[in-house]
Amino acid sequence: MRSKKLHKPFLLALATFVLLLALAPAGAWAFVPYDTNYKDNYGRLVWTQSAYNPVDVLGREIYIPDPKDPSKQVFSPLVQPKDLFINDKDEIFIADTGNNRIVQLDPAGNLIRIMDVKESPLKKPEGLFIDGKGDIYVADTGNKRVVRLDKNGKLIKEFKRPDSKFLPESFKYDPIKLVVDKRGFLYIATLGGYQGLLQLDPEGNFQSFFGANKTDFSVMDAIKRVLYTREMYLREISKLPGSVASVTIDKNGLIYTVTKDIPKGQIKKLNMAGKDLLAAKDEYTDKVETKNYGEIRFPPKDKNAKPQLNDLTVDGDGNITAVDATLKYVNQYDASGNLLFYWGGDVAASTSKLGVVKTPSAIAANSKNELFILDEENNAVQMFRLSEFGAMVHKANQLTQEGKYEESEKPWEEVLRLNSFYTPAVLGLAKAAYKKGDYERAEKLFLEAGFAQGYSDAYWQIRLRWFQQHFGTLMNIVLIGGIGLYLLNRLTKKTEWRRRWRERERSKIPMVVQLKHAFYILKHPIDGFTAIRYEGKGSLWSSLIMLVLAIASFAVMRAGTSFTFNPSVVLDLNLFTVIVQFLVVWVGWVISNYLISTIYRGEGRFRDVVYGSTYALFPFVIVGLPLTLISNVMTLSEQSIYNFLSTGLMVWVAALIFWKVQAMQNYSVGESAMNIFLSLLTMTMLGVLIFITFGLSNELKDFFYSIYQEVTIR
Incomplete structure (x- = not known):
């Protein structure tokens, strides 16, 4: 009898669990082998739901005809792949560096073809780009050139080191990444090229260096410049700006670069004039600041290890996602460079896990805003899809970026319902309240979000409204008080108590x-x-x-x-x-x-x-x-x-x-x-x-x- 009573609660709990599992949305119970985080304006760590869920591994099943017996297929895996590109049809192109070839996959990861440019073989290609016509540009690093192929993989043109008197003799032409704009101009990142991107016209003529980083000049360098002689200063190791590690371009023609070895401004969003739009004026203040990119959850065991962003991509909404080659984090920022998420898992395990990238060498996004990360160590591409929470954040943030603050209110409220500690949702609601004229609520939300300028603007509106309502009363009080003090002074100027007050004995304690x-x-x-x-x-x-x-x-x-x-x-x-x-x-x-x-x-x-x-x-x-x-x-x-x-x-x-x-x-x-x-x-x-x-x-x-x-x- 007692046994039956014990089994009833257990059976009820089991039935409830099965019901919840059946009613849960697809993917809600999927295991994600990494943690997703956010850092608020005070640098405090916030844990969030997964923004992206790993869904598949591509590029592992590559078979080619056997050179000895074309009727048979042999396994030909990727070897040290370095770059990844996804075209308008969501087809995936991989720079298979170790095999000296370009691998093309369909959106499902099935092999379409392999391009090795037999008429002029590739050697250690590390970068590629496909333009709107379907032409394929390859940074053929080992051959110190860039090649242009047509959509069938046939060689059209090669771009060797340009012959120009404006190009320093010490400049080493080792292309590693590149993009091509709508005019056909090439922007090439070269190995150790601290001068910036090499800009070539469609014919391969040198135009200029583009988007160079600034030299980090410290206080100690200033002191050395004052105290050292010219000979002593020249013996110092020359300080050079960081070289661009990778480059990408968005649908509007804006060029994005990422640099490893600099403390700030690792990501840049450049217009045609070379101005960094991410370092522009803040939306509330006139102060121009260079932001810091590359997040960490906790200090690494190796105290000298710092974030080293080595590649980035821009999705259809303008969100920027960068991968960290050293600490293995994936960092995502919105179009203004504000942090949305970052995530990473344990890469020390001996076995590989779906979603954990051991050596991220490249990243790309398709038309559905799905992310594809190239894992150089595992020789595969990992595919990530937006979760319900991530999609809601993207939708709300996109509306905010477009200035549609009132339309963004409901999505942000849903995000805040899912995670009450997610600061961008609080900030989005604060902007919506400010736009609607609800300055009291906006002030409270800006304070909660830690946004001083927004808080100040909301308080300014509250203060202005209060003065407008009470200005007449305040002026009457000031006027009556002033007249009263004047009359009191005139009428009591010669009275006895005023004389006694002036002649009072001072304290001698x-x-x-x-x-x-x-x-x-x-x-x-x-x-x-x-x-x-x-x-x-x-x-x-x-x-x-x-x-x-x-x-x-x-x-x-x-x-x-x-x-x-x-x-x-x-x-x-x-x-x-x-x-x-x-x-x-x-x-x-x-x-x-x-x-x-x-x-x-x-x-x-x-x-x-x-x-x-x-x-x-x-x-x-x-x-x-x-x-x-x-x-x-x-x-x-x-x-x-x-x-x-x-x-x-x-x-x-x-x-x-x-x-x-x-x-x-x-x-x-x-x-x-x-x-x-x-x-x-x-x-x-x-x-x-x-x-x-x-x-x-x-x-x-x-x-x-x-x-x-x-x-x-x-």
């Missing part, structure tokens, strides 16, 4: 006098700091109160400044860390400044340095809180005002520190500047020394612990 001395320092800094040194205008308790007030004001500024000017307030701000950092810097300054002053003919005592360094922080107390409050009613339109006030605050504190050193140590202006410079240098050295000491202490502790374990075991 030492603590009050010492605290009020901070205001005197603001007006007469040198005399004020001198009075602390010689007239006892400062004390331990007054300095301690001043320090506490300064720390509190600084903490309020860090935590209370508007999101518009301090986006980090959205994150969990640890005020304890802020306070400790402030104290560490202040204590380091006091110790360093006192040590340098004792060596550098200073006259101030240690307590003078302490008292003066606390009173110099007084601007934080009187400016910090008002500036924090003002920031919450300002927008980015007033950013110059906010920056002026915040920068002015720091300059004011720095000036007071300078005058403190000059007055208390009895220095000249030059000696004060040298004292501060040496104090800052000492602070840096102390910081490095403490860091090394703690590091060695941990090592020493581990060493003694290992000895202890060794002794106790034996």
Whole structure:
């Protein structure tokens, strides 16, 4: 009897599972051997549903007639394939580099033909492109040429190294990838070609270099240029921009390049003038920035390993997908270069899995926006199809890119229902709300998405609406208040209570006098700091109160400044860390400044340095809180005002520190500047020394612990 009761819940659960499995959409229960992620504006990792599902492996079943017996077929697999192209008919072309041939497959992956150009054999071809007429261009790397074949695979023309006086003699012509525009102009990526793409006209004449990367010039390089002699500088290893690794072109004729060995701007979207459209002005701000591409989920085991994007493709919606040859991630961005997804799985397994690409050498997209990734190690092409979630994101994002914000609202709501942490959906809904005039909701959503400019624009509209509604009332209050103050002043100017107020006795309590001395320092800094040194205008308790007030004001500024000017307030701000950092810097300054002053003919005592360094922080107390409050009613339109006030605050504190050193140590202006410079240098050295000491202490502790374990075991 008991056995039957136990079986009933189990049978009910099993029946429910079978029913759900039967009703689930196709592919909903498919296993995906990789994780898909997104990173929000704060760099936080977000886990999402799979954007693409692996569906097939192509190119493994290639059979050709046996040269000895044409009536038989022999297996002829791909060998180190380097490039992939899909034409308008969704036919797949593969640069089979190891076999010196081009392999053509139909959309289902069945072999159509093999092209080896018998009249002029290929040698290690690494790139190919098919134009609108069906002509096939091959980067025949081993032969140092580009060949043009007709749609039947017959040789039409070859493009060897162009003969031009504008082409440097040191330039090595080793074509690896190429595209051809509608005019027939060739854009060729060459091995190590740091000058950019080689642009040739249809006849093979050199036109120019196109889309070169900029040289990375660091602060250290600038210092070397100033300090080194010409001979010393020339002996340095020349800094060259990164060479283009691959190139593609979209239906609008825009050319996309990808570069491996540069820290920013790895992907470029170039118009005919060579301008990078991905580095253009932000849609809300006028600031031009070069973006960083190539995502990682967690820091790799090899700390020196960095993303190395080696190929990219652009689908029909303008989305850019790039593959990472080093970390094996697939990165997808929209037409503006904003991240949509990135995914990757464990490639360390000894066995191959559907969906895990061990060595991605090329990527392409067909007319259905399906992705095909060429796996050089497995000698095959893996096919990926958009999932329901990925298709919904593409649809919504496409509408947003086209400016159809209101139409994108429902798709974005569906995306957000599927994944409430997916930031692009929140941002899309924020733009839709802003377009509809629902600025309160837009402000909230922009804040959630971490988009400061959109938040500022929405708040500007809210503030404008409030002023329009209350302008009359505000003007009446200002007018009545002004007239009232004027009349009060005139009518009470000669009254007894006003006279008594002017002649009131000032407080003589030492603590009050010492605290009020901070205001005197603001007006007469040198005399004020001198009075602390010689007239006892400062004390331990007054300095301690001043320090506490300064720390509190600084903490309020860090935590209370508007999101518009301090986006980090959205994150969990640890005020304890802020306070400790402030104290560490202040204590380091006091110790360093006192040590340098004792060596550098200073006259101030240690307590003078302490008292003066606390009173110099007084601007934080009187400016910090008002500036924090003002920031919450300002927008980015007033950013110059906010920056002026915040920068002015720091300059004011720095000036007071300078005058403190000059007055208390009895220095000249030059000696004060040298004292501060040496104090800052000492602070840096102390910081490095403490860091090394703690590091060695941990090592020493581990060493003694290992000895202890060794002794106790034996």
